[in-house]
Amino acid sequence: RRFKTNIAPAAMDVDAILSIEPITYQWKESVAAHAKDPSVHVATEVGFIAEDVHAAGLWQFVVYQRNEDDSLVLDSNGQPVPDALHYINWGVALQAVARSQAETIKKMQAQILDLQNKVN
Secondary structure, eight states: OTTOOSOOOOOOOHHHHHHSOOEEEOOHHHHHHTTTOTTSOOOOEEEOOHHHHHHTTOGGGEEEOBOTTSOBOBOTTSOBOEEEEOGGGHHHHHHHHHHHHHHHHHHHHHHHHHHHHHHO
């Protein structure tokens, strides 16, 4: 709080967060660089696709391409162009998912208890 201002709860779309599919991939540049040497193992990474995260409306997690003047690069539809992801922020997204699921579990537990009381 000492270093922050305009603090407010972050509205997170839990369904959008859960819609993002984790993937494995290899960097095209690394594959191309070692294409002629089959003895080189190109590392397989795990993550998400920035365009998918952008399409889900989760802009908080996307790094967008920028011009030299730091303005956003826009596509032909006037939308910012995804470039990478702020993976460090995904812990915050998972906290939002966990809180939502905990709330659902509490409601379901109350419903179960209510049903058990009605049966007994």
